[in-house]
Amino acid sequence: xxxxxxxxxxxxxxxxxxxxxxxxxxxxxxxxxxxxxxxxxxxxxxxxxxxxxxxxxxxxxxxxxxxxxxxxxxxxxxxxxxxxxxxxxxxxxxxxxxxxxxxxxxxxxxxxxxxxxxxx
Amino acid sequence: xxxxxxxxxxxxxxxxxxxxxxxxxxxxxxxxxxxxxxxxxxxxxxxxxxxxxxxxxxxxxxxxxxxxxxxxxxxxxxxxxxxxxxxxxxxxxxxxxxxxxxxxxxxxxxxxxxxxxxxxxxxxxxxxxxxxxxxxxxxxxxxxxxxxxxxxxxxxxxxxxxxxxxxxxxxxxxxxxxxxxxxxxxxxxxxxxxxxxxxxxxxxxxxxxxxxxxxxxxxxxxxxxxxxxxxxxxxxxxxxxxxxxxxxxxxxxxxxxxxxxxxxxxxxxxxxxxxxxxxx
Numbered sequence: 001x002x003x004x005x006x007x008x009x010x011x012x013x014x015x016x017x018x019x020x021x022x023x024x025x026x027x028x029x030x031x032x033x034x035x036x037x038x039x040x041x042x043x044x045x046x047x048x049x050x051x052x053x054x055x056x057x058x059x060x061x062x063x064x065x066x067x068x069x070x071x072x073x074x075x076x077x078x079x080x081x082x083x084x085x086x087x088x089x090x091x092x093x094x095x096x097x098x099x100x101x102x103x104x105x106x107x108x109x110x111x112x113x114x115x116x117x118x119x120x
Numbered sequence: 121x122x123x124x125x126x127x128x129x130x131x132x133x134x135x136x137x138x139x140x141x142x143x144x145x146x147x148x149x150x151x152x153x154x155x156x157x158x159x160x161x162x163x164x165x166x167x168x169x170x171x172x173x174x175x176x177x178x179x180x181x182x183x184x185x186x187x188x189x190x191x192x193x194x195x196x197x198x199x200x201x202x203x204x205x206x207x208x209x210x211x212x213x214x215x216x217x218x219x220x221x222x223x224x225x226x227x228x229x230x231x232x233x234x235x236x237x238x239x240x241x242x243x244x245x246x247x248x249x250x251x252x253x254x255x256x257x258x259x260x261x262x263x264x265x266x267x268x269x270x271x272x273x274x275x276x277x278x279x280x281x282x283x284x285x286x287x288x289x290x291x292x293x294x295x296x297x298x299x300x301x302x303x304x305x306x307x308x309x310x311x312x313x314x315x316x317x318x319x320x321x322x323x324x325x326x327x328x329x330x331x332x333x334x335x336x337x338x339x340x341x342x343x344x345x346x347x348x349x350x351x352x353x354x355x356x357x358x359x360x361x362x363x364x365x366x367x368x369x370x371x372x373x374x375x376x377x378x379x380x381x382x383x384x385x386x387x388x389x390x391x392x393x394x395x396x397x398x399x400x
Contacts, residue, residue, distance in 0.1 A: 013349065015319035016357040020276040024185060035184050038203050082317040082358075083179040083274065090205030096135070100321040100389055115322030116386045 019081050027079020030067070033057035034084035043091050070094070072102045122220075122298040125167045125305055126379070127372045128160070129336065129365045129395040130253055132176060132309040134245040135388035137209060140252060153392060156382035157253050160396050163379055164254050168263075170302040171217045173224075173291065175269045175367040176246035176309045179204075188275045189236035191287065193228070194268035195221040202242035211248060211257055217265040220298055224267065227294035233287055235269075243268060250309045253394070273310065273361040278348060281363045285344035288370020295371065306371045311362025312383075313355040314390035322389060323356040329391040330383060332362065337378045337397055340369040359390070375400035 011017055019027075033054060036042040046053045054064045066074040070092065075085050086096065101111035112118040139150045146154075181202045183189075196216045201208040228235060247268055255264065269291075272278055288306075295304050312329040315321055332355075335343055344366055351360040380396040 011318070013352050013357070016315065016352060017318045018276055018352070018357060019274050024275060028185065031180070031185060035180060037205050038181060040203070040207070043205070076317050081180070081274070087205035096316070096388060097322075100316060103317055103321040104319055111322055116324060116389060117326075118386070 017076055023079045023081070025079070027081060027084075029057050029059055030063050030075065030078060030080045031084040033059060033067075034080070034087050037087035037091060046091050072099045073105075076103065122171075122295050122300045122302050122304055124292065124295055124371060124399065125169055125303045126163070127306050127308065127368045127376070127395075127397045128250075128254055129308045129333075129368060129393065129397075130250045131311055131387065131390055131392040131394070132246045132249040133314075133387050133390045133392060134179075134204070134249065136392075137245050137249045137252065140257065141209060153384040153387055154253075156384055157394060159380045160254055160382070160394060161256060163396050164305075167305075168303060169305040170264065171220055171267065171304045172251070172264050172307055173267045173269060173295075173304065173371075174247050174250060174307045174309065175271060175364045176250070176307075177271050177273045177361060177364065179244055179246060180274070181244040182242045183270070185275065188272050189238075189270060190272045190279055191233065192236035192238050192270040193221055193225055194238045194241060194266075194270070195225065196238065196240055199241065199243045199247070199266065199268065201248060202244050204244055208242075209245075209248060211252065212261050214243065214247070214251065214262055214266045217267050220295075220300070220302075221267045223298050224291070224294045227297060228287075228290055231290040231293065233290055238268075238270070241268075246309060250307050254307070269367065271364050271367070273364060278360075278363075280348065281346055281351065281366055282344045284363050284366040285340065285370040288367040288372075290370075291367065292371035306368045308365035308368025310364045311355060311359050312391040312393045313359040313362075314386075315356030316358050316389060318357060320356070323359075324385055324389075324391050325354060325356070325359075326383075326385055326391055328354045329385065329393055333381055333383060333393050333395055336365055336369055336395065337376055340366065344370075369397075372397060373399040 315323040
């Protein structure tokens with residue numbers, strides 16, 4: 001797929017994924033699936049049978065594996081945008097700072113201290 | 121004619137709304153943040169605006185990637201809170217200032233801005249949180265009507281900062297040419313520095329945030345001249361949305377007086393800034 005090849009290009013600003021054309025195209029299905037979680041009936045379907053819910057949106061095996069594993073870094077690599085995939089945390093709670101730490105490749109405590117400057 | 125009584129800038133972090141919903145307002149983590157808005161709340165009570173034009177972005181709650189308006193003006197009679205995944209938040213719906221919204225559309229198009237026209241839409245934290253911060257959550261209905269201006273700051277290409285400043289100037293002319301004795305405020309929302317995704321997640325730039333709060337008042341033309349890339353570098357991938365403040369600033373006169381200003385970091389993962397300005 002053309003868009004798959006484009007995704008191999010580095011982001012124009014290091015370590016800063018923007019929702020540009022290749023990401024938008026690559027992530028469309030994944031983002032549409034997550035957008036669906038704004039509807040309570042879809043949240044119930046996601047809770048009841050997550051793989052079946054993901055299949056409804058035609059996710060690839062790679063995309064499904066990333067969602068099922070709650071692999072936030074991988075979801076973003078596959079074109080997922082945070083404002084969509086954050087809705088997964090409404091069904092399966094996790095703090096946004098934990099999602100951030102995961103993407104930065106840091107443990108939560110170090111992330112809060114070193115990136116956000118929180119004391120404790 | 122209608123009059124702009126002030127320009128208000130604020131972050132619109134969703135965790136602020138969640139903190140209010142969970143009753144965390146007076147916890148050590150949040151109290152200094154919310155207390156910083158008390159003088160601004162007092163200013164709003166004194167100046168009693170009739171209409172708030174709120175410049176913000178939907179975070180893929182009411183709008184999807186199938187249609188992405190660069191600019192859109194809401195002309196709806198009311199705006200209900202949207203379900204962002206946790207159910208709609210328990211706040212009253214916002215009443216729309218429909219007559220002004222249509223006047224604004226006429227005026228913008230005559231000034232060569234061509235926004236999408238929205239008649240029915242729900243609103244997310246991008247509008248809700250600024251309203252709660254400046255007006256407080258009302259027990260009944262909101263004491264002010266709203267006109268939302270939606271800006272695409274997520275799907276690239278996003279508009280140029282200079283274009284947003286010009287949109288603000290056109291908005292200011294539309295308000296001043298509106299045959300009414302109503303009192304207007306313009307809200308610029310979003311930012312300041314934050315990044316939520318990628319290996320640079322957690323990026324904050326407190327110095328740049330403080331400088332922005334000074335320069336948005338004193339040197340807006342300079343900020344309007346920055347490139348989008350410079351905003352992303354300086355404020356983070358998601359923090360670049362702070363360009364929406366330029367619409368609010370463009371609606372004011374070149375010379376302004378800063379009445380209140382506040383900064384708190386981090387609110388969740390964001391450098392949270394606030395400003396209240398009046399025309400000099």
